[in-house]
Amino acid sequence: MTTPTAELNEDFSEPGATAVPWADAERVLAAAEMFFLSTVRADGRPHVTPLPAIWDRGRLHICTGDREQKAKNLARRPECVLSTGSSRLHGGLDVVVEGVALRVTGPERLRALAALWKARLDWDFEVGEGAFRDPAGRTGLVYGIRPAKVLAFGKGPYTQTRYRFG
Template sequence: MTTPIVEFNGDFSEPGAPAVPWADVERVLTTSEMFFLSTVRADGRPHVTPLPAVWDGGVLHICTGDQEQKAKNLARNPSCVLSTGTSALHGGLDVVVEGVAVRITEPARLRELAALWKSKLDWDFGVGEDAFRDPAGRNGLVYGVRPAKVLSFGKGPYTQTRYRFPSAEDLA
């Protein structure tokens, strides 16, 4: 994974507070089980739903049923936001990931991800032709969201830090 460009926002942080290190943000992404996925419906209305996710290899992975609203939204517009954190006001770290959801269909990678879902979340997924299969035989479409931008909001002290991930064109 590319090391992000860190941009501390002092205007929305307590005086003297430091930027949150990327390692702290990545720890939240690795250990969090539930995230909120925000997508856009065909008519432009937002759609937000909680779902489990797995951080692996610099990519946040999600799974959704092939008939669910979020799958329909991502098929039409793969830009999305995933957020996680804590409901506490005076402690913890909230993290927001912006990116594009890309379907993962390669069987070997799906098997790796199914093993991660089992080890982290104790969910049993089999692997079908190009998707997860749950014990009832339903398809679960798997997506990877590589961050374009991540925001962290510390709450003890209050901080706001942005992490940008330059594309290959930006580095040329």
């Protein structure tokens, strides 16, 4: 992944503020354990749910049960948004990632991601046929979301930075 171009939106930033460097936004993505995933239901209604995600190789990776609403939504419409950050008003950095969720099914990549889930979140997954299996034998579909657009919202000073890729 190439380093994106950072652009400060002065309309939504404090006077004199500067764009948040990509390294700062990427640090938030790598350190965060929980994100909010936004998808769209078949009837157009939004669906938002908290879930862990792993930042690796320029993508956010998520796992969801094959029968869960988010899996149904992503199968029909893979465009989604993941967000993470601080619940504080006057500090921290919130990051929003817009992209397309693509299934990860290769056994080598799934094994590498399962190792990351264990190391970072202490979750045990085995690799089955194109998916994770948890200790109870349930199927976990794995998706990688490559950022199409990322926004970072600083809260001390208040800033809005957009990152352009490619």
